[in-house]
Amino acid sequence: MxxxxxxxxxxxxxxxxxxxxxxxxxxxxxxxxxxxxxxxxxxxxxxxxxxxxxxxxxxxxxxxxxxxxxxxxxxxxxxxxxxxxxxxxxxxxxxxxxxxxxxxxxxxxxxxxxxxxNPPPSEKWHGNVNLSGNLQTGNTDRSGLSFGADAMRRGDQDRFSMRFLYNIANENHTMTTRNIFGALQYDYFFTKKFYGYLAVELLNDTFKNLDLRAVVGPGAGYQVWDDPIKALSLEAGIAYFSENYKVQEDKSWLTIRLAANYRYKLTDWLVFTDRLVLYPSLKSMSDFSLRNEAALLTAIGSGWSMKLADILDYSNNPPAGTKSTDSLLTIGLQYGF
Structure with a gap:
């Protein structure tokens, strides 16, 4: 026993x-x-x-x-x-x-x-919403408000993204700025780096007498980097560019679309981003338009960041009575999801 x-x-x-x-x-x-x-x-x-x-x-x-x-x-x-x-x-x-x-x-x-x-599943939407404004009083009363939103879904072989931006401003109780910008893009990855895309960009600008600018077209892109520290994609394609005006003759033409999307995490709390899109005309490369959106984000915790952004919209052949360059500098809050 x-x-x-x-x-x-x-x-x-x-x-x-x-x-x-x-x-x-x-x-x-x-x-x-x-x-x-x-x-x-x-x-x-x-x-x-x-x-x-x-x-x-x-x-x-x-x-x-x-x-x-x-x-x-x-x-x-x-x-x-x-x-x-x-x-x-x-x-x-x-x-x-x-x-x-x-x-x-x-x-x-x-x-x-x-x-x-072991990254989290990628087939989820993520993005941000932001609200910015400015206020000046005294000899000049000036105020402005900007609201924007970005969203993206990345799958194993494709990516869908959308953006929206609304700007309004008043000076001495008179409206001086009102425009709406939107963009949609679908990317299909043939390899881990190389993809084809279809992009749509829309712009309405009251003070450019622009009812609607529409740019639609396919192209190809190359994802140079895409990691938590940095990201860079380069794109080239053909696009149909049309502008419908309130008081002028409407215009449309074929153009080349060249784009770059860049992100770099400078520190644990500071991120720089830049989106550049260039449209040189097929008839004359000296006839072009571009839009550049640069931003500096400072994390403040719980998904919130301070955002300093500059948006540059340029056309070397603007409508009569309007300037070639529009630049908007904003500072505000952004929430990422």
Whole structure:
């Protein structure tokens, strides 16, 4: 009986030890030799997130990591646009090795080239709404208000985006500015970088006597970068450009469309963005229009940011009685979702 109890106890202890050994956990070894155990749940910017049952989630700077191991497969997004899924470990040369399963192994990955780990599902809308204004009193009474919204949905092979901007201003109790701008674009990715697009841009401007400017056309684009730190896309295509005026003869023509969309995260709390669209006429390259939207965003927490923006609208052949350049500088609040 005693022997049976001893054997049973020994077996129970062995089972407990085996169970402890089989607890799945990821491991990060820092440059200073410290070992961190938990589950790697994300990589955002330069920081990995490690969660555990014994502490709050820990953010670990990518550059401070010497070695990394995962027990469960993770999804790695690389700066090249490639996506790899599998268990990861650090090789003898300090580079990442991914065990993808079925005997497949990808090796030689630099940790610096990893831009995201287990990112949230991309098939969701995200974007922002913003409200800006200005007020001046004294010798001149001037006030202005701008409202805008951006939204985007990115899938595995396509991307849909829309933008809206409304501006109004008064000076000495007389309206001096009122315009509405809207844009829609659909992108289909043939590869991780190369895509085709169809874009529509609309503008109504009361003080340019412009009932409607419509620009519609297809083209191709190349996504140079797209990660949490930076993004850059370049586009070129053909577009139908038409302008309907209140008192002048309407005009329409074919044009080239050249565009660039840029974003760069300068610090954890400061982001610069710029959208440039150029329309040179097919008849004469010196006859062109452009629109540039530049902004500087300062994060203030909980999705809110201060936004300083400048919108430049230029035409070298404006309607009679109007100037070539319109520039609007605004400061206000933006909420991201």
């Amino acid at each position: 005693a022997r049976t109890i001893i054997v049973a106890s020994f077996a129970a202890i062995m089972l407990m030890c085996f169970a402890v050994q089989k607890v799945e956990a990821d491991e990060i070894i820092l440059n200073n030799g410290n070992h961190l155990i938990g589950t790697i749940t994300a990589l955002s910017g330069e920081y990995f997130t490690l969660t555990s049952d014994y502490a709050e989630p820990i953010k670990i700077k990518k550059g401070s990591i010497s070695k990394i191991f995962t027990e469960n497969p993770v999804e790695l997004h690389l700066a090249s646009g490639e996506i790899i899924k599998g268990k990861i470990r650090t090789g003898d040369d300090g580079r990442i090795i991914v065990e993808e399963g079925n005997g497949r192994i990808t090796s030689g990955i630099d940790l610096k080239s990893v831009t995201a780990v």
